[in-house]
Amino acid sequence: MAEGQDPAALPAGEVVLIAPPEGGGVRAWIGAATQKGAKLIVLRQTAALAGAVGGPPRTSIRLAETPARGGPVVVVVPGETFDRMRAAGGTASFDPGQATVEEGVTTNAIGWLQGTDPDAGVLMVSAHLDHIGVRSDGVVMYGANDDASGTVAVIELAGALADMGPHERSLMFVAYGSEEAGLLGSRYFVDHPPIPLTDIAANLEIEMIGDQDPQLPAGVMMMTGFDRSNFGAALKARGALVGPDPYPEQNFFERSDNYALALSGIVAHTVSGWATIPTYHTPEDTIANLNIPFMTTAIGSLVEPLAAMADGDFTPEWAEGGRPAPR
Ligand SMILES: [Zn+2]
Structure with a gap:
């Protein structure tokens, strides 16, 4: 049973109740709790967790080819149920025999x-095509911003760059699945690349x-990790409406699909409109709440800079210390 405000002060235990x-x-x-060996985590419902009450226990989702991580099972219970469990002395049992895959x-x-030049390297533009789906309480999570907006950008850029005629460099347009389940699509891409990863000159997510x-x-x-390479500055110099990430403490560079590629050495960054938007992972992430004029201008500003990079020989490079250390 955890009391207080500091997760680090959580006592170790296989079954942990957290409010x-x-x-x-x-x-x-x-x-x-996971670090301290929890096998079952019972969460007291908060407003943000409302959609998870009564749903199936949350377990980790992984690629079939990767070994099971043995992470904890997380369940969310209504406040009164949680309080009864706590009053009963904090005893709870968990039968792992009922777990299914x-x-x-x-x-x-x-x-x-x-x-036109097979040796010139490949520019890669990407986004993620999945979202959260239907919540266990039946509420539809639309994901218009996260990340239909990025997927639309990839499709529009593909169309615009194709209309300009052949470029020296090849261009690859990727829409990943299962980003929301833990960046699975991009990890799979890096582990099973359709072309040698060393051919990819840069990736814009x-x-x-x-x-x-x-x-x-x-x-x-x-642009996340703007100063880690000269990619953002090069795009900006050509008119792309990109600038540094105002939230370095949030580590967004490591929290998007660019990161798997960056870990493999490819100069890879993510551009976002408003990374801390209030509709993030809520049912209000709908088309009605998109700023279409902003999107249109933002996407349009990327066309010429990407075309210039596809037709030139500038290849983005990591700045000193900018490349993330491989894990
Ligand atoms: Zn998301």
Whole structure:
């Protein structure tokens, strides 16, 4: 049973009851309990967890080819149930014999625009095509911003760059599956690349460009890890509406599909509109809440800079210390 505000002070135990604060931070509590060997985590319902009550226990989702990580099972219970469990002295039992494994299929969709110079390297533009689906309480999670907006950008850029005629470099357009389940599509892509990874000159991931961050100048998208390479500066010099990420403490560079590629050495960054948007992972992430004029201008600003890179010999490079250390 955890009391207090500090996940680090959580006592170790196989079954852990946690009443997370209303303001969020559930992830930190689950992480702390997992590190301390929890097998079953019972969470008291908060407003943010409302959709998870009464649903199936949450277990980790992984690629079939990767070994099971043995992470904890997480269940969310209504406040009164949680309080009864606590009053009863904190005893709970968990029968792992009832656990089942469900298999599903995910898809990485890949488009290819052949370049005239097969030795010039490949520019890669990507997004993720999945979202959360239907919540256990039946509420539909639309994901218009996260990440239909990025997928639309990939399709529109593919069309615009194809219309300009052949480029020297080939262009690869990728829409990953299962980002929401833990960046699975991009990890699979890196483990089973359709072309040698060393052929990829750079990767631009586009995620959540459905609205403008009020902290950034009008029309400008943030690029995660902007200073880690000269990719962002090169795009910006050609007119791309990109700028540095105003939230370095959030580590967004490591939290998107660009990261699997960056870990493999490819200069790979993510551009976003408003990474901390209030509709994030809520049922309100709908088309009605997209800022279409912002999106249109943002996507349009990428066409010429990407075309220039596809027709030139500039290859982005990591800055000193910018490349993430392989794990
Ligand atoms: Zn998401």
